[in-house]
Amino acid sequence: MDGMDLIDAFDSAFEEWDRLVHEVGPRQWEEPTPCSDWNVRDLVNHLVSEHLWAPHLLAGETLAQVGDRYEGDVVGGDPVAAWERAGSGSWPAFHREGALHGDVHVTGGKSPATEYGWQMTTDLAVHGWDLARGIGVRSRMHDELADAVYAHIAPMAESWQGAGVFDPPVPVPDDAVPQERLVALLGRHP
Numbered sequence: 001m002d003g004m005d006l007i008d009a010f011d012s013a014f015e016e017w018d019r020l021v022h023e024v025g026p027r028q029w030e031e032p033t034p035c036s037d038w039n040v041r042d043l044v045n046h047l048v049s050e051h052l053w054a055p056h057l058l059a060g061e062t063l064a065q066v067g068d069r070y071e072g073d074v075v076g077g078d079p080v081a082a083w084e085r086a087g088s089g090s091w092p093a094f095h096r097e098g099a100l101h102g103d104v105h106v107t108g109g110k111s112p113a114t115e116y117g118w119q120m121t122t123d124l125a126v127h128g129w130d131l132a133r134g135i136g137v138r139s140r141m142h143d144e145l146a147d148a149v150y151a152h153i154a155p156m157a158e159s160w161q162g163a164g165v166f167d168p169p170v171p172v173p174d175d176a177v178p179q180e181r182l183v184a185l186l187g188r189h190p
Contacts, residue, residue, distance in 0.1 A: 004148035006117045010094055012145040013124035014087070017047065019140070020131045021083045029079065033134035034188050035127075040134040044079045047127055050120065051086035055093035057104040058113065094120075118152050125149050129183050139179060146178035150185060157185050 004012070021044060029041040038046065052070045075082040093099060100117055103110040125141055126149075132139035157169070167187025172180050180190035 004144050006100065006114055006121065007095065009145055009148045010117060010121045010124070012142050013121050013128060013149075014091060016140055016142075016145075017124045017128040017131070018083070018087060020128055020135070020137070021080055023137055024080070024131075024135050028135045031134050031136075033130045034183075035130055038130075040131065041075065041079055043127055043131055043134065044083060045073060045075045047123065048079070048082045048086045049074050050123060051083075051090035054090035054120065057106070057116065058093045058096065058099045060102075060104075062105045063107070090120075118149075122149050122153055126183060126186055126188075129179065129188070141179040141182075143178040146182045150178065150182045154185060 024040060024044070029039070029044075031040045033040060033043050035043060049070045052074060053066060056066045074086075094117060100113045102113055104113050104116045105111075106116060125145055129139045129141060157166070170184040170187060170189050172184040172190060176184070176190065183190050
Protein backbone atom coordinates (compact mmCIF):
# COMPACT_ATOMS: atom_id res chain seq x y z
CA MET A 1 0.00 0.00 0.00
CA ASP A 2 1.29 3.45 -0.85
CA GLY A 3 1.40 6.11 1.83
CA MET A 4 2.13 5.81 5.49
CA ASP A 5 3.61 2.58 6.80
CA LEU A 6 2.14 0.82 9.82
CA ILE A 7 4.59 2.03 12.48
CA ASP A 8 4.40 5.63 11.29
CA ALA A 9 0.59 5.40 11.30
CA PHE A 10 0.61 3.82 14.77
CA ASP A 11 2.91 6.55 16.09
CA SER A 12 0.77 9.33 14.63
CA ALA A 13 -2.44 7.88 16.06
CA PHE A 14 -0.78 7.11 19.41
CA GLU A 15 0.57 10.65 19.72
CA GLU A 16 -2.84 12.22 19.03
CA TRP A 17 -4.64 9.86 21.44
CA ASP A 18 -2.07 10.59 24.14
CA ARG A 19 -2.49 14.34 23.64
CA LEU A 20 -6.26 14.06 23.94
CA VAL A 21 -6.20 11.90 27.08
CA HIS A 22 -4.05 14.55 28.71
CA GLU A 23 -6.60 17.22 27.72
CA VAL A 24 -9.55 15.61 29.49
CA GLY A 25 -10.72 17.97 32.21
CA PRO A 26 -11.58 16.69 35.70
CA ARG A 27 -15.32 17.15 35.08
CA GLN A 28 -15.33 15.62 31.60
CA TRP A 29 -14.95 11.91 32.41
CA GLU A 30 -18.71 11.33 32.39
CA GLU A 31 -19.35 13.26 29.17
CA PRO A 32 -20.91 11.28 26.29
CA THR A 33 -18.92 10.30 23.19
CA PRO A 34 -20.02 9.36 19.67
CA CYS A 35 -19.79 5.73 20.89
CA SER A 36 -23.29 5.59 22.36
CA ASP A 37 -22.41 2.93 24.96
CA TRP A 38 -19.33 4.76 26.25
CA ASN A 39 -18.72 8.01 28.04
CA VAL A 40 -15.23 9.56 28.04
CA ARG A 41 -14.04 7.40 30.95
CA ASP A 42 -15.40 4.20 29.36
CA LEU A 43 -13.69 5.06 26.07
CA VAL A 44 -10.35 5.64 27.77
CA ASN A 45 -10.83 2.42 29.76
CA HIS A 46 -11.35 0.53 26.47
CA LEU A 47 -8.10 1.81 24.97
CA VAL A 48 -6.15 1.34 28.20
CA SER A 49 -7.29 -2.29 28.31
CA GLU A 50 -6.28 -2.87 24.68
CA HIS A 51 -2.86 -1.38 25.28
CA LEU A 52 -2.32 -3.44 28.42
CA TRP A 53 -2.91 -6.54 26.28
CA ALA A 54 -0.59 -5.48 23.47
CA PRO A 55 2.82 -6.33 25.01
CA HIS A 56 1.57 -9.82 25.89
CA LEU A 57 0.08 -10.54 22.47
CA LEU A 58 3.09 -9.16 20.60
CA ALA A 59 5.32 -11.38 22.74
CA GLY A 60 3.39 -14.46 21.58
CA GLU A 61 1.21 -15.08 24.63
CA THR A 62 -2.22 -16.63 24.14
CA LEU A 63 -5.49 -15.22 25.42
CA ALA A 64 -5.56 -17.96 28.05
CA GLN A 65 -2.10 -16.99 29.27
CA VAL A 66 -3.15 -13.36 29.69
CA GLY A 67 -6.42 -14.40 31.29
CA ASP A 68 -8.96 -11.92 32.59
CA ARG A 69 -6.59 -9.49 34.31
CA TYR A 70 -7.49 -6.63 31.96
CA GLU A 71 -11.26 -7.02 32.07
CA GLY A 72 -13.56 -4.48 33.68
CA ASP A 73 -12.35 -1.21 35.11
CA VAL A 74 -8.62 -0.88 34.44
CA VAL A 75 -8.35 2.90 34.89
CA GLY A 76 -9.38 3.16 38.55
CA GLY A 77 -9.29 6.62 40.08
CA ASP A 78 -6.71 8.05 37.68
CA PRO A 79 -7.49 7.33 34.01
CA VAL A 80 -4.62 9.50 32.76
CA ALA A 81 -2.02 7.63 34.84
CA ALA A 82 -3.59 4.33 33.76
CA TRP A 83 -3.21 5.37 30.11
CA GLU A 84 0.40 6.43 30.70
CA ARG A 85 1.21 3.01 32.19
CA ALA A 86 -0.54 1.12 29.38
CA GLY A 87 1.02 3.27 26.67
CA SER A 88 4.49 2.94 28.18
CA GLY A 89 4.18 -0.81 27.67
CA SER A 90 2.43 -0.96 24.31
CA TRP A 91 4.49 1.63 22.42
CA PRO A 92 7.82 -0.19 22.92
CA ALA A 93 6.12 -3.53 22.29
CA PHE A 94 5.06 -2.38 18.82
CA HIS A 95 8.54 -0.99 18.15
CA ARG A 96 10.45 -4.06 19.30
CA GLU A 97 12.42 -5.56 16.42
CA GLY A 98 10.42 -8.39 14.88
CA ALA A 99 7.25 -7.56 16.82
CA LEU A 100 5.17 -7.27 13.66
CA HIS A 101 6.39 -10.53 12.13
CA GLY A 102 4.35 -13.66 12.56
CA ASP A 103 0.96 -13.98 14.22
CA VAL A 104 -0.71 -12.86 17.42
CA HIS A 105 -3.53 -14.53 19.33
CA VAL A 106 -6.76 -12.53 19.24
CA THR A 107 -10.38 -13.29 20.02
CA GLY A 108 -11.04 -14.71 16.55
CA GLY A 109 -7.95 -16.96 16.58
CA LYS A 110 -4.50 -16.18 15.21
CA SER A 111 -4.06 -13.03 13.17
CA PRO A 112 -1.03 -11.58 11.38
CA ALA A 113 0.74 -9.17 13.72
CA THR A 114 0.55 -6.48 11.05
CA GLU A 115 -3.24 -6.82 10.90
CA TYR A 116 -3.37 -6.52 14.69
CA GLY A 117 -1.19 -3.42 14.39
CA TRP A 118 -3.59 -1.84 11.90
CA GLN A 119 -6.55 -2.66 14.15
CA MET A 120 -4.83 -1.00 17.09
CA THR A 121 -3.93 2.00 14.91
CA THR A 122 -7.53 2.25 13.71
CA ASP A 123 -8.80 2.20 17.30
CA LEU A 124 -6.35 4.91 18.35
CA ALA A 125 -7.23 7.11 15.38
CA VAL A 126 -11.01 6.71 15.36
CA HIS A 127 -11.43 6.64 19.13
CA GLY A 128 -9.15 9.67 19.27
CA TRP A 129 -11.73 11.46 17.13
CA ASP A 130 -14.46 10.17 19.47
CA LEU A 131 -12.53 11.42 22.50
CA ALA A 132 -12.00 14.84 20.93
CA ARG A 133 -15.75 15.10 20.35
CA GLY A 134 -16.49 13.94 23.88
CA ILE A 135 -14.34 16.63 25.46
CA GLY A 136 -15.20 19.34 22.95
CA VAL A 137 -11.83 19.87 21.30
CA ARG A 138 -10.66 19.61 17.70
CA SER A 139 -9.15 16.35 16.53
CA ARG A 140 -5.74 16.84 14.92
CA MET A 141 -5.64 13.58 13.00
CA HIS A 142 -3.19 14.01 10.13
CA ASP A 143 -4.62 13.58 6.64
CA GLU A 144 -1.93 11.01 5.81
CA LEU A 145 -2.97 8.91 8.84
CA ALA A 146 -6.67 9.13 7.98
CA ASP A 147 -5.95 8.16 4.36
CA ALA A 148 -3.76 5.21 5.41
CA VAL A 149 -6.29 3.84 7.90
CA TYR A 150 -9.14 4.37 5.44
CA ALA A 151 -7.28 2.52 2.68
CA HIS A 152 -6.55 -0.37 5.01
CA ILE A 153 -10.00 -0.80 6.56
CA ALA A 154 -12.34 0.15 3.71
CA PRO A 155 -12.30 -3.38 2.22
CA MET A 156 -13.24 -4.86 5.62
CA ALA A 157 -15.64 -2.20 6.89
CA GLU A 158 -18.80 -3.85 5.62
CA SER A 159 -18.05 -7.14 7.40
CA TRP A 160 -17.26 -5.26 10.62
CA GLN A 161 -20.61 -3.49 10.43
CA GLY A 162 -22.34 -6.81 9.90
CA ALA A 163 -20.69 -8.06 13.09
CA GLY A 164 -21.93 -5.05 15.03
CA VAL A 165 -18.47 -3.58 15.50
CA PHE A 166 -19.40 -0.27 13.84
CA ASP A 167 -22.59 1.44 12.72
CA PRO A 168 -23.35 1.64 8.99
CA PRO A 169 -21.44 4.28 7.00
CA VAL A 170 -22.65 7.86 7.03
CA PRO A 171 -22.70 9.74 3.71
CA VAL A 172 -20.24 12.63 3.39
CA PRO A 173 -19.79 15.16 0.59
CA ASP A 174 -17.23 14.49 -2.12
CA ASP A 175 -15.02 17.26 -0.72
CA ALA A 176 -14.92 15.80 2.81
CA VAL A 177 -11.49 15.87 4.43
CA PRO A 178 -9.77 12.51 5.04
CA GLN A 179 -10.64 12.28 8.74
CA GLU A 180 -14.33 12.95 7.96
CA ARG A 181 -14.32 10.19 5.32
CA LEU A 182 -12.70 7.78 7.78
CA VAL A 183 -15.02 8.37 10.71
CA ALA A 184 -18.09 8.40 8.42
CA LEU A 185 -17.04 5.01 7.02
CA LEU A 186 -17.25 3.69 10.58
CA GLY A 187 -20.68 5.15 11.30
CA ARG A 188 -19.81 8.47 12.87
CA HIS A 189 -21.39 11.81 11.92
CA PRO A 190 -18.57 14.25 11.20
